[in-house]
Amino acid sequence: VTIKIQVDRELCIGAQNCVRLAPTVFAIDDEGLAVVLPGEVPSTADVLAAEHDCPTHAITVTDGES
Amino acid sequence: MPEGGITDVTDEYEFDLFDPKQTQHMWPLMAKMRADCPVASPAPGFYYTSRFSDTEKVFRDSQLFSCAGGFRAAGVEIPEEELFLAELDPPVHTVLRKFLLKSFNPGMARRAEPFARTYISGLFDDLDAAGTGNLVEDMSTPIPIAVTGHVLGVPVGDISTLAARIFALLHTDWPAYGVRDREHPEDGRDLAGSAPELIAYLEGMIGARRDGSVISDDLISQMIAAEVDGTRMSNERIRSLIVNFLSAGLSTTNLISNVLYRLITSQEFDARLRADQDLIPAAIEESLRFEPPVLFLFRTVKEPTAISEQPLDSGNRVVMGIASANRDESVYEEGERFRINRSDPEHLAFGAGPHLCLGNHMARMEGRVVVEEYLRRYSYGDVRLAPDYEYELMPHFLEYGPERLDVVVGSQPR
Numbered sequence: 001v002t003i004k005i006q007v008d009r010e011l012c013i014g015a016q017n018c019v020r021l022a023p024t025v026f027a028i029d030d031e032g033l034a035v036v037l038p039g040e041v042p043s044t045a046d047v048l049a050a051e052h053d054c055p056t057h058a059i060t061v062t063d064g065e066s
Numbered sequence: 067m068p069e070g071g072i073t074d075v076t077d078e079y080e081f082d083l084f085d086p087k088q089t090q091h092m093w094p095l096m097a098k099m100r101a102d103c104p105v106a107s108p109a110p111g112f113y114y115t116s117r118f119s120d121t122e123k124v125f126r127d128s129q130l131f132s133c134a135g136g137f138r139a140a141g142v143e144i145p146e147e148e149l150f151l152a153e154l155d156p157p158v159h160t161v162l163r164k165f166l167l168k169s170f171n172p173g174m175a176r177r178a179e180p181f182a183r184t185y186i187s188g189l190f191d192d193l194d195a196a197g198t199g200n201l202v203e204d205m206s207t208p209i210p211i212a213v214t215g216h217v218l219g220v221p222v223g224d225i226s227t228l229a230a231r232i233f234a235l236l237h238t239d240w241p242a243y244g245v246r247d248r249e250h251p252e253d254g255r256d257l258a259g260s261a262p263e264l265i266a267y268l269e270g271m272i273g274a275r276r277d278g279s280v281i282s283d284d285l286i287s288q289m290i291a292a293e294v295d296g297t298r299m300s301n302e303r304i305r306s307l308i309v310n311f312l313s314a315g316l317s318t319t320n321l322i323s324n325v326l327y328r329l330i331t332s333q334e335f336d337a338r339l340r341a342d343q344d345l346i347p348a349a350i351e352e353s354l355r356f357e358p359p360v361l362f363l364f365r366t367v368k369e370p371t372a373i374s375e376q377p378l379d380s381g382n383r384v385v386m387g388i389a390s391a392n393r394d395e396s397v398y399e400e401g402e403r404f405r406i407n408r409s410d411p412e413h414l415a416f417g418a419g420p421h422l423c424l425g426n427h428m429a430r431m432e433g434r435v436v437v438e439e440y441l442r443r444y445s446y447g448d449v450r451l452a453p454d455y456e457y458e459l460m461p462h463f464l465e466y467g468p469e470r471l472d473v474v475v476g477s478q479p480r
Contacts, residue, residue: 013163014171015420017126020412032171032427055128055420056160 004062005047007034011058018050018059026050034058079106079114083385086463089361096390097402105376113378114362114385118414120373121391124365124384126419128156131365131384133421137464139242147302148244148257150310152363152421159420161295166307166424169285174217175427182213182435185222190443193475198452201471206322207233209432210315214425218308219271219284231264232312241313257306268305311425318429320359320460320467322436325350327457327468328404329440329449336446338406339437348408350433354392355413356404361389361464363417388414389466448477 005025007018012033018026019034025047029035041047051059079099081088099106099116106114115121124131136153138144144153151162186209193199211229212222220228235241238260239248246254246261258265274280275287289304299307328335339345367382378384392413393401416423423429440449452472460469 011164013160013420014167014422015126015418016422017419020122020126020418028172030171030173030176032167032173053126055126055156056164 002064003041003044003047004064005036005041006060006062007036008058008060009033011056013056013058015055017053017055021050021053022046079103079108081108083108083112083362084463086459086461086465089463090459090466093389093393093402096387096393099387100390100394104374108385111381112383112385113373113376114387114390115373116387116390116394117374118391118394118397121386121388121414122418124373124386125414125417125421128159128420130368130371132368133159133365135364135366135383137242137364138244142242142244144244145256145302147300148306150306151424156420157295162307163420163424165292165294169217169288170424170427172427175431178213178217178428179431179435181216182209182432183439185209185212185216186432186435186439190439194443197476198472198474201326201473202319202323202468203470205326205436206319206467206471207316209322209436210318210429211312213428213432214311214315217285217428218311219275219280219282219286224267228264228267228312231261231267232309232316235261235264235309236313236316257302257309261309264309265305268308269301272301272304314423314425317359317423317465318425318432320465321350321353321429321433323467323471324357324359325353325433325437326440327471328353329437330451330471330473333446336441340441340446343438343441345406345408346434346437347430348406349437350430351410351413352404352406353433354415355398355410356392357466358388358392358413358415359466360415361466362387363464386414386417388417444475445477449473449475 014028014032016028019028022043025037025041026034027037047061051061079095081092081095083089096116099114104115104117104120106116108114115124132155133153134155136150151159154162189205189208193204208225208229211232212225215225215228238246240246240260244256245251246259254260271286272290275282275290286304286308289299289307292299339349363386365384365386367378367380367384369380371378392415395401398410416426450473452474455472458469460467
C-alpha cells in the first residue's frame with residue numbers, strides 16, 4: 001500500500017509528536033518544523049498515530065498516488 | 067504486566083512535592099514506583115507518573131491534560147497576559163508558539179553560537195585571571211541570560227544587571243504567588259509590582275523600539291511587529307514572555323553546572339570527551355537524561371481518564387516524573403548509570419509535545435560550547451574543587467543542579 005503524507009508547515013508548531021512516534025518518517029528541520037523524510041514507510045500504523053496525535057492537525061495521510 | 071494501581075495515598079509512596087530535601091533525593095523511591103506502582107499518589111489529588119511511556123503520553127496530550135495552574139500555588143490568579151507559555155493551553159498557546167517557533171529553532175542556535183563562544187571564552191578569561199571562582203555564579207548563571215539576551219537585543223553591558231534582577235525576581239514569592247512577598251501582598255502585585263526595576267528596564271527596551279529610537283531586527287522588535295492572530299501583542303504580554311525566556315534559562319544553568327561538575331570530578335569523563343570531541347553532544351544528552359535540570363512538571367486532568375490502570379478524575383494533578391522516566395530500565399539499559407550512548411531514545415528533560423522546550427536547541431548549544439571551550443583551555447586537574455567545598459543542591463523542589471561550584475584554577479605540578 002502506498003500512502004501520501006503531507007505536513008502543513010503553516011500549522012506545525014514543532015511539537016515533534018510525529019518524530020517520537022515515527023522517527024524514520026518525520027524529522028525536524030532548521031526552522032523547527034516537521035518534514036517528511038524520503039524513502040519507504042515502514043509502518044502505516046505509526047504514521048496514522050502521528051496524524052492522530054498531532055496537536056494542530058498539521059499531518060494529513062491519504063491513500064495512494066497523486 | 068502493569069501491577070494493580072493504588073487508589074489513595076499510601077505511606078509507602080507519600081512525599082512532599084514541594085520539599086527539595088525529598089524531591090531531589092528520591093531515586094530509590096522512583097525505581098520502586100516504576101517497578102510496583104507506576105502511577106502513585108504522593109499527596110491527595112496528585113498522581114506521579116514514574117514510567118517513561120506514561121510520562122511521555124501525558125506530555126504529548128494537551129487535550130486531556132491542561133497546563134492551567136502551572137506551577138502557581140493553589141488558588142493564585144495571574145493576569146492572562148502574564149502567564150508563561152508553560153501555563154497556557156490552546157488556542158492562545160498554539161498561536162503564540164507558532165509565532166515564537168519562527169525564532170526559537172535550530173537555525174537560531176546556530177546563529178547565536180559565535181556570540182556564545184566569545185562570551186563564554188571571556189568568562190573563562192575572567193576566571194583564569196581571578197584564580198578562584200564559583201562556576202554557578204560566574205559561568206552557568208550568566209551564560210543562558212547573555213545568550214537569550216543577545217537574541218532579544220539586550221546590550222552585553224546590561225547582562226549582569228539583568229541576570230541579577232531575574233535571579234532576584236525568582237527568589238521572591240512572585241513565581242508561585244503572583245506577589246513580591248506573600249506576607250505583604252500590597253507591597254507589590256504581578257510582574258510590575260514584584261520587579262519594578264526589571265519591568266522598567268524591559269518597558270524601556272520595548273518603548274525604544276515602538277517609537278523608532280531603536281531600529282533592529284532583534285526578537286523584541288519582532289514581537290512588537292508581529293500580528294499574532296490578527297492583533298499586536300501588548301507590552302504586558304511581551305515583557306512577560308521576555309521574563310519567561312530569561313527565567314527558563316535558569317534550567318540551562320543547571321545543565322551547565324551539572325556537566326562542569328562532572329568534568330571537574332571525573333577523570334574518566336574528561337578523558338573520554340578529550341579523546342573524542344564528537345561525543346560532546348551525546349554527553350550533554352546523557353547529563354540531561356541522568357540528572358535532568360527540571361525533575362518534574364504538572365498537568366491538570368480535564369476529563370476522567372486512566373493511566374496504567376490508575377483512574378484519574380477531572381481536576382486531579384498529574385506530576386510528570388521526568389527524572390524517573392529518564393531512568394526507566396525498559397527504555398534505557400542500565401538507566402541508573404551515567405553512560406554515554408548515542409543510540410538511546412531521546413529523554414524527557416525538555417518535555418515532549420506541544421510544550422516541548424522552545425529553548426532546547428539553545429540549551430544544547432550552550433552546553434556543548436562550554437564543554438568545548440573548557441577542554442580547549444584546561445587539562446584535567448587544572449580546575450579543582452575548592453578545598454572546603456561541599457556539594458549541595460540548589461534548594462528548589464523541581465530543579466536539579468549544584469547551588470555552588472567553588473573552584474581553584476591553575477595548572478598544578480604533576
